[in-house]
Amino acid sequence: NAGVTQTPKFRVLKTGQSMTLLCAQDMNHEYMYWYRQDPGMGLRLIHYSVGEGTTAKGEVPDGYNVSRLKKQNFLLGLESAAPSQTSVYFCASSYGTGQGYNEQFFGPGTRLTVL
Amino acid sequence: AQSVSQHNHHVILSEAASLELGCNYSYGGTVNLFWYVQYPGQHLQLLLKYFSGDPLVKGIKGFEAEFIKSKFSFNLRKPSVQWSDTAEYFCAVRRASKIIFGSGTRLSIRP
Numbered sequence: 001n002a003g004v005t006q007t008p009k010f011r012v013l014k015t016g017q018s019m020t021l022l023c024a025q026d027m028n029h030e031y032m033y034w035y036r037q038d039p040g041m042g043l044r045l046i047h048y049s050v051g052e053g054t055t056a057k058g059e060v061p062d063g064y065n066v067s068r069l070k071k072q073n074f075l076l077g078l079e080s081a082a083p084s085q086t087s088v089y090f091c092a093s094s095y096g097t098g099q100g101y102n103e104q105f106f107g108p109g110t111r112l113t114v115l
Numbered sequence: 116a117q118s119v120s121q122h123n124h125h126v127i128l129s130e131a132a133s134l135e136l137g138c139n140y141s142y143g144g145t146v147n148l149f150w151y152v153q154y155p156g157q158h159l160q161l162l163l164k165y166f167s168g169d170p171l172v173k174g175i176k177g178f179e180a181e182f183i184k185s186k187f188s189f190n191l192r193k194p195s196v197q198w199s200d201t202a203e204y205f206c207a208v209r210r211a212s213k214i215i216f217g218s219g220t221r222l223s224i225r226p
Contacts, residue, residue, distance in 0.1 A: 031212070033214070040124065040218060041218055042121075042205055042216045042217050042218035042219040043159075043205065043216040043219075044216070045213060045214070045216075048212065048213065050212050056212070058213065059215070090158065090159070092159075092214075102147060102214070103149070103161050103164060104149075104159075104161075104214060106158040106159040106160075107158060108157075108158050109158055
C-alpha cells in the first residue's frame with residue numbers, strides 16, 4: 001500500500017494564481033484532513049471530510065476550498081493565492097472516530113511558496 | 116477558545132538526559148489524545164495515543180505519556196534520550212470529528 005500520497009511535492013505560485021493540491025489514500029479511510037504547517041504554529045486544520053461527498057471547515061478555512069468526490073481523494077484548492085498561504089500542506093486520513101480507529105496517517109507534504 | 120498548548124517551544128538536552136514535554140488542552144468532556152513526532156524532512160508519525168483505561172500510555176521508541184484528567188494534561192516522557200530523538204513533537208486532541216494540534220516542541224539533542 002502507498003498509504004497517503006500528495007501531489008505535487010513542491011510548487012511556486014504568483015499572487016492571484018490558482019492551484020489544486022491532490023491527496024490520495026488507498027486504505028479505505030472515511031475521514032480525510034488538510035492541514036497547514038507554519039513555523040511556531042504547529043499544524044492547523046484547514047478543512048476536513050467525514051466521508052465521500054462531505055466536507056467541513058476547520059480552524060483556518062478562509063481562502064481555501066475542498067472537494068471529496070471520491071472516497072480515496074481529497075482535493076484542496078486555492079482560488080487566488082496570497083503570500084500568506086506560503087506554507088507546507090499536509091494531508092491526513094483515518095478510519096473514523098471510534099476507539100482504536102482514529103489514528104491519523106499523514107502524507108509527505110506539499111511545500112507551497114506564493115510570491 | 117478551545118486549544119491545545121505546548122508551552123516548551125524548543126528544548127535542548129544532552130544524550131541520556133530525561134525528557135518531559137508538556138501538553139495541556141482546554142476541551143471538556145471525552146477526548147482522545149495523541150503525540151506525534153516529525154523527524155527532520157519527514158512527515159508526522161504516531162508515537163502514542165490514549166483513548167481510555169490506564170492513564171499511563173506506552174508508545175514506540177521508549178516514549179510514554181500520562182493523562183491527568185484533573186489537570187487537562189498529557190505530558191510526554193522518556194527516561195533517557197538519544198541523539199536520534201532530535202525531532203519536533205506535536206500533541207494532538209481529538210474532539211468529535213476534529214483533531215487539533217499544538218504548536219509543537221522542537222527537541223535538540225547534544226551528542
